[in-house]
Amino acid sequence: MERKIILNQVVEYYHEKFENKKFTPGKDMVRYAGRVFDEKEMLNLIDSSLDFWLTEGRFAQEFSEKISEFLSVSNVMLTNSGSSSNLIAFSALTSKKLGDRRLLPGDEVISVAAGFPATVTPIIQNAMVPVFVDVDLKTYNIDIEMMKKAISPKTKCVFLAHTLGNPFNIAQVEELCEKHNLWLIEDNCDAFGSKYNGAYTGTFGHIATISFYPAHHITTGEGGAVITEDEELARIIRSFRDWGRDCYCNSGENNTCGKRFTQQFGTLPAGYDHKYVYSEIGYNLKMTDMQAAIGSAQMDKLEQFCSRRKENYNRYRKIFGKYSDFFMLAEATSNSDPAWFAFIVTLKNQAPFQRDELIGHFNANLIETRYLFAGNMTRQPFFEGVNYRLADNLQNTDYIMNNTFFLGTYPGLTIEMLDYIESVLDSFVAKYLK
Template sequence: MDDRSLILDRTRKLHRETGEREFVPGVTPILPSGAVLDENDRVALVEAALDLRIAAGPHARRFESAFARYFGLRKAHLVNSGSSANLLALGSLTSPRLGDLRLRPGDEVITVAAGFPTTVNPIVQNGLVPVFVDVELGTYNTTPELVEAAVTDRTRAVMFAHALGNPFAAQEIAELASDRDLFFVEDNCDAVGSTYKGRLTGTFGDLSTVSMYPAHHITAGEGGCVLTSNLELARVVESLRDWGRDCWCEPGVDDTCRKRFSYQLGTLPEGYDHKYTFSHVGYNLKATDLQGALALSQLGRIEEFGRIRRRNWRLLREGLDGVPGLILPEPAPGSDPSWFGFAITVRPDAPYSCAELTAFLESRRIGTRRLFGGNITRHPAYRDVEHRVSGELTNCDIVTEHTFWIGVYPAITEEMAGYMVDSIVEFAGRTR
């Protein structure tokens, strides 16, 4: 056995020797989310490290190709986070390459108020105006009717996330966007593997985004991805990701276009090196090859992870059915969610509060999380941000005051799910 094979063999042995901890109710933490890593993931990271390809390289490229195939889309661009993916997706719509179709400062982009900030922030960071709409309780998504009511002659795009993996009405939103000549950015960061009307989420928008932070469906440690079948938008995303350069050569590769010193762009002299010609005000948001290797290893487990997430959600939903004082989550009609979490809203007239219930669960080592920003317009960061509210944000305010979620991720066992159910039932019974 050569040295490399020996290292990888010992890596597998090391992983197997770590074993799994026994679950002790009330002692072992039940996290709301987290990465689930096996020996193949550990080997993938070590093997990539042995290659000493520390920037994006062959593992990253193979992941991009495989991930695009998974969705049935033409292009996937691996980036360093889901937040960066959202920034690139929305930012690509401001590119001069789009001509008169480009988004310009002051244009409106419709989004929901009850979401994660990184769906909203790219709108603000690009000088656009977020227009906030309300959500439904139970699904925690907005509706096509609320979106349509928010459209004005200044509206140019819509950008939403599938709440906790529960698909919004993506087909109807896509049709609305098409009818109104709006761009549609589909934030799929919480919903990889979910389907709506038999079709994977992340395939409805002009662009879609994925996060591979440890909390998400697959992980690269840190990481994200922008996907599209629009080759013009894909080209812009790549440029913005790679410093804004016009060249599309891979790092360390020269003259892919065979005319590196033959271009004349802008007011640069003819023959100026294409590798150092910049067509966008961009960033460096690339991922590393180690991230690509881990993401590629995890990709083969999407279906497995989805089955466990659905099982855990079902155990919680069935076990908590009928518990007084709670609004339980509901899948969107026509959907099959690969759930990110299990949302619970404590009814405003319940004999206990959301804070009391979450404090009880935390005392039992059951991790809880708020539904992200609740009504994000109430946060100090957005106090002076130009925005518009369409209608009322009544349910977003209820989410802010009364909603939290608990975990369904694949490290949660049936025993753990049962303990969470028993704890909530016990708490609700005490307060009658």
């Protein structure tokens, strides 16, 4: 049977099943995020399933090339999640291949507690010490003055996310990293398409990560990527992703180095098959070709998706800006152009209602809201017994934990949905207006 026949039916199926879904306010849920796709993603997925190659293949190559071109970076390693990307980005810095630049147990790593656990858990998993700095209540990113005070002789690395797509102050963070000789990892999971000083975030740190979980800027279902300009780091990252192996042949290839049976490693017999030489304590965190097939089609939509996120964000600013006595709105970091992951709102002290009353009202009206992830991560159950240090008190982080929430900006939101959100907010706030 010709593949074309199956693929034509996929297009028909897409139109019948997924197109032109009508939104009924108060009946249909307004989600904060979700996958946005058309027949192209489904066609790629089915096409790849019919190849039945399964592991990284032609679509993985296409997908990583598109990311590489978009960001202008030379090395893109696809993974099975943003969390896996963070784990191997950080673990790579422990490699013996880095000599005295390698990270060691007990080293300190600067981060923030107002964020997602996956930015911090690799530090703990590698027996290092997270040092938490407070964030500011405008950008929700690291407080640079406190960061300066947090750096100690033990500090070796900075691992930060661009909070909800808003870049942290990269110029100042980079300056501190250079001054103190620190590694910088950008967790770009919530910021794929954001810009700082005219360049995409994810291109500043020694290593950066991306997530393709459906809430993010593009999706492959589960999935992620690690990016770096540094060839040595790229080799190490690939090794950590691929069982710790020394060999760098792509899936299905053999002897690309031409020295497969002629080298000496450790105390193995001379000429031991390079395919089975392991130089790192690695994992297997690779992406499948079916995920990459979806990702490749999504990449063609990334710019358009980012524009929609920005438009939605601006509409929210108008909706919430009417009530400036009650709400603090986020500000884009100077010199940045965020592709907002979400619209973040913090209640002012004098607001006559609590955050949870308002989000209860949104949720009762089928509008999804979220907290800023883990709130103050050090207060989470998983932190019990963890060795960490606070740079100072985390006053703003605690304030966020109690008073902050976000609404979605994803491209699946329609004008009707945003109008509905406005009317639901207006009806809640009306009770408190004099």
